[in-house]
Amino acid sequence: MEQIEYIVLSTCPWCDSKDIHFRNIIHDFFLTNEEFSLFSCKGCGLVFTNPKPKNESLARYYHSDKYYSHTSQQKGIIPYIYRRVKDINLKTKFSQVTVGSNIEKVLDIGCGTGDFLDVCRQSGMVITGIEPDEFARDLAKKKLNIEILDPTQSKSLPDGCFDLITMWHVLEHVPDLKMQISELSRLCKKGGKVVIALPDYKSYDAEFYREKWAGWDVPRHLYHFNKEVITNMMFSGGFYAGEMHAMKWDSFYVSMLSEQYLKSRLGMIRAFLVGAISNFKAVRTGNYSSLVYTFIKQ
Ligand SMILES: [Zn+2]
Numbered sequence: 001m002e003q004i005e006y007i008v009l010s011t012c013p014w015c016d017s018k019d020i021h022f023r024n025i026i027h028d029f030f031l032t033n034e035e036f037s038l039f040s041c042k043g044c045g046l047v048f049t050n051p052k053p054k055n056e057s058l059a060r061y062y063h064s065d066k067y068y069s070h071t072s073q074q075k076g077i078i079p080y081i082y083r084r085v086k087d088i089n090l091k092t093k094f095s096q097v098t099v100g101s102n103i104e105k106v107l108d109i110g111c112g113t114g115d116f117l118d119v120c121r122q123s124g125m126v127i128t129g130i131e132p133d134e135f136a137r138d139l140a141k142k143k144l145n146i147e148i149l150d151p152t153q154s155k156s157l158p159d160g161c162f163d164l165i166t167m168w169h170v171l172e173h174v175p176d177l178k179m180q181i182s183e184l185s186r187l188c189k190k191g192g193k194v195v196i197a198l199p200d201y202k203s204y205d206a207e208f209y210r211e212k213w214a215g216w217d218v219p220r221h222l223y224h225f226n227k228e229v230i231t232n233m234m235f236s237g238g239f240y241a242g243e244m245h246a247m248k249w250d251s252f253y254v255s256m257l258s259e260q261y262l263k264s265r266l267g268m269i270r271a272f273l274v275g276a277i278s279n280f281k282a283v284r285t286g287n288y289s290s291l292v293y294t295f296i297k298q
Contacts, residue, residue: 004060006051009039013177013223014233017043020050026216029261031061036218044232047201047224055175061220062133077268078256085249086115093168094119096245096292097195103163107187109180110170111148114140128162130154154183162187166195169290171230172221185237188297194239195294197247198225202287204278205255214257215289227286230293239295244286251278251289 011018019042028034039050053061093116106120111129113136121127121144129148131137137148149156151174165188174180184194199215200206201224206213216224231241252275259267275289282288 004057005054007054008051012041012043012046013048014046015041015044017041019043023047026211026218028218030217045229049218049222052222053219085253089249090115090119105162106164107162109167111140112136114144116168117144157187159186160189163189163192168197171196172198172223177223181233181237190297192297193294195292197290197292198230199290200226200287202226203289204281205251205274205289208274209258212258212261214254234295238298240298242294242296245292246282246288247290247292248279251275254289
């Protein structure tokens with residue numbers, strides 16, 4: 001078996017503070033069952049996976065038929081629900097991020113197999129996609145009939161050329177957080193929008209499932225955000241916070257996955273209840289299982 005190499009972080013990957021503290025241990029229930037520690041930073045509030053696999057070793061944690069964002073033909077109830085929810089989500093995402101804006105050029109970072117870009121192009125936008133996974137990138141190329149960039153090619157894109165940049169559950173995966181925020185800042189047009197979807201570990205479903213919460217998804221998720229952390233981060237990149245939307249289906253989906261990790265009887269029924277309670281509580285707290293943040297470039 002190949003040797004996995006890890007990087008031990010002694011400072012925060014965002015603010016460089018040395019005031020970082022062990023928080024808890026989470027298993028990679030999704031794939032390897034390896035355990036990873038989470039640390040939190042007293043300086044900026046970011047929670048991060050530490051140690052983390054070196055960049056060259058990260059791909060191994062994505063090599064699974066279970067990695068639904070890259071597959072579309074699997075049988076079974078969860079993949080089926082995932083696909084149906086994805087279709088509805090795509091339309092919702094599109095209308096939420098485009099309402100009231102005149103968008104000509106869109107960049108989807110971590111575009112997967114290109115579904116969101118496909119919807120954007122159907123409404124007349126000029127589309128660009130970046131995707132690190134070669135398999136997904138090839139599928140997106142075939143589907144959209146355009147070149148899809150790998151992340152190292154991001155630098156070749158001109159400054160301020162996009163009206164809209166989207167990262168749908170992607171920022172928590174990027175190897176270099178600082179570089180990613182600075183690229184967002186460079187690529188977004190003044191007055192343009194950056195839309196970032198992230199899981200929220202302050203949601204009720206996260207509290208309910210604790211270490212078994214599927215939203216931790218270590219070590220694929222290298223960072224674990226909350227509202228204050230992402231807002232401050234984007235502010236330092238030259239963005240101010242715009243509107244925020246809930247991804248209400250995610251509470252059900254994440255709860256279903258978490259129940260699989262618990263291997264509980266009647267898990268799917270409980271997942272439904274937890275998902276519903278999570279959405280209900282979030283009406284007051286704003287802490288939905290997943291949130292879509294909009295940031296405007298100053
Ligand atoms: Zn920090």
